[in-house]
Amino acid sequence: MSIQTSVNAVENGVPVPKPQYDLNSIFTDSVINASGPKTHPRLRQLMASLIRHIHDFARENDLTVEEWMKGVEMINWAGQMSNDQRNEGQLLCDVIGLESLVDDITSKLLIGSNYEATKSAILGPFFRNDTPPTENDASIIKTMPSDGEVVYMHGIVRDAATGEPIEGVIIDIWQCSTNGLYEQQDPAQAAFNLRGHLTTDESGYYGLYCLRPVPYPVPDDGPAGRLLQLLDRHPYRPAHIHIMAGKPRYTSLTTQIFDKNSKYLTDDSVFAVKEDLVVDFRNLEGNPKATLELEYNIKISEMKP
Amino acid sequence: MSIQTSVNAVENGVPVPKPQYDLNSIFTDSVINASGPKTHPRLRQLMASLIRHIHDFARENDLTVEEWMKGVEMINWAGQMSNDQRNEGQLLCDVIGLESLVDDITSKLLIGSNYEATKSAILGPFFRNDTPPTENDASIIKTMPSDGEVVYMHGIVRDAATGEPIEGVIIDIWQCSTNGLYEQQDPAQAAFNLRGHLTTDESGYYGLYCLRPVPYPVPDDGPAGRLLQLLDRHPYRPAHIHIMAGKPRYTSLTTQIFDKNSKYLTDDSVFAVKEDLVVDFRNLEGNPKATLELEYNIKISEMKP
Incomplete structure (x- = not known):
């Protein structure tokens, strides 16, 4: 008592x-x-x-009571700023590396450590599960920004254990525009701009046209931004493209790939960068639809029995 | 990286x-x-x-990501339920004993461990700093509930080190009514019902008429209540009266006193009970204004230099 x-x-x-x-x-x-x-x-x-x-x-x-109460106020503020468009509780966790850590732990649990599956990265708050289907080799750019560079992104999805290509893998791709805003944050962008929802063909192939990604700051007008400021840190993320890949019987992959020439690769505000996820955008010639090419092959793992 | x-x-x-x-x-x-x-x-x-x-x-x-996200949702929910009337982030901390712990730590820092000062307890969310002054020996019952028992509560405030009575100590007293609601939670109670704001006289004396306190549940319609339910715990607090005592140059005391005959003394939902704070309401005869008496003497400490 x-x-x-x-x-x-x-x-x-x-x-x-x-x-x-x-x-x-x-x-x-x-x-x-x-x-x-x-x-x-x-x-x-x-x-x-x-x-x-x-x-x-x-x-x-x-x-002390005073210090603890500042933490309580930050938590309450996070809830008050959260809505359908943003999740400030999640962002607070992100800036202290917690989402990245639990993402790693969860991948380890799901995949185990024996397969050379593609590394995971955090989901982030901007995924939409209602993106309409996209044909392979179509463009996901519905609103072209004047400073956008078009990338032909493509690859093969394989089984991480056998190396065999996998047909029928659903691939979601999402990215922000060159102003750093995702379509749901920006009324000037068409609905589902820069979102693809593709399916690999019989050779495991997926392909699409998207933008070269740019660095952008996480929303910094709430408690997560305040915490970053107090910790003398910037809110920027390196240029990246979000990928989700899934098929029944396979462990769903959620990841991000990072432009190796981007700023903030070594000081991502949410600690999501992994060496294996850094990619190279190469100059592309002879394709009138794009000036850059990104080949990105993916390996996913069958679920553990 | x-x-x-x-x-x-x-x-x-x-x-x-x-x-x-x-x-x-x-x-x-x-x-x-x-x-x-x-x-x-x-x-x-x-x-x-x-x-x-x-x-x-x-x-x-x-x-896992799924478990972490449940925690994020709970934090966001806490913020969304918080307003001028309630602080759900604070309450979440309370039900895991954190406010009681930081209260203890803070008291130790302020008072040190050499004085026999009155033990502290958590402030809780229902204090008001705008209670009008109350004359000594007045009643703080502005709305008398039909099942209320009136208590003559009084005591002497002394210096914890010297034992000398202290004049001019401001004493705030607050309690809920017999329905378990504080006046700001209950439109049926007069403003400042069951709140006193007294000053000790030259003999260190304070005295007032209040109600015998009753157990009541903390608000259980938010995440703190949900957590209590998931942890198979009840939301009740034992019957208590809040006290705050302060004077310039003295460390302000915030505490609660608990009826020794109350339910929930050993399983307070917010872990605020300390042995030294358990008090005895005695039958009172010969006073037409009250049927019970509570003598509660207080010791406060001069601030450390």
Whole structure:
């Protein structure tokens, strides 16, 4: 019932100093053990670990009420700024590397460590699951910006274990325009601009025309932006294209590929860059529809039994 | 730049299995070290520790994207439910014992451990700093509930080090009515019902008439309530009265006192109960204004130099 047991000891008429606040883990244990028997075992495990880490964080740093309350205000602010267009709670996690970390952990769990599957990267907040189908070799540029460079992006999707091409893999591609805005953030862009929803053919091939990506800042008018500012960091992400690839019986891949010549490759504000995901946009000649080419082959893994 | 370094080793034509995801703390270090030189030293310390604990939490539990996203949704929900009347981010912290812990830490920092000052307890979300002054020995009951029991509450405020009574200490008292609602939550209660704002006289005395407190649930229609439900816990708090006591040059005391006969003393949903704060409401005879008496003396500490 109590955080500390207290004995008002007096010696020669003088109160004996005693530790007034017992900040060891007895209190933390009491909080963890308050969970009832009907708690789901996984939630029990997660909450016990989370409570212990958060209490340790408070104790190790002598966290004050005032400092804690600033954190509470930041969390409340994140919720208040979140809506259909943005997820500020997610973005707060992104700028401390948490989404990238749990993405890695999840991939490891799903794929295991034996296959040479394409590395994953974070989903981010701009995916749409309602993009209409795109024919192979079509353009996903519905609103062409004046400074856009067109890329012929193509590749083969293979089984990571056997190397065999896979037919019928659904590939989602999405990217922002050269102003750094995704179509749902920008009324000047046509609906589904720069979004493709393709299917690999019998040789595992997919191909489309898109834009060379550009760096852009994550939204920095909320608590995540405020945190970046307080941490003396910029909000920029290196130029990237989002990819999702999936087929029944295969582990769905969510990733991003990064232009090797982009700024911010080594200081992505959301820590999503992996060496294996850095790609080279090459000059393309003889194709009137594009000036650049990006060959990007993908390897996905059958689900573990 | 990368989470893992990768060597595509091949031995006798077979790819050599290698750890695909390097989940050690190199990644965590890179996130922590992203903070720039202009970061405030205290924020740098706090964020480094917080990032390390959160990453360790994710790694130790193989936290998945799906589980993390449930946490993000809970945080966003907390912000969306917060307003002038309630602070759901605070309440989420309360039900995992965090406010009680940082309250303890802060008191220790302010008071040190040498004085026998009255123990602190959490402020909670219902304090108002605009309560009008109350005369000593007046009643703070402006809306009398039919099932209310009136208490004559009084005591002497003393210096924790010298034992001398202190004149001119401002005492705020607040409590909910017998329906479990504070006046700002309940249109049926008069403004400032059950709130007192007193000043000790030259003998350190304060006195007022209030209600015997009752247990009540914390608001359980938001994420904190959902978390309590998932953890198979009830939302109730034991019967208590809030007290704040302050005077220039003294460390302000924020505490709660708990009825020793109340339910939930050992399983307060926000973990605020301390042994020293449990009090005894005694039968009172010969006073037409009250049937119960609570003598509660307070010791506050001069600020450390």
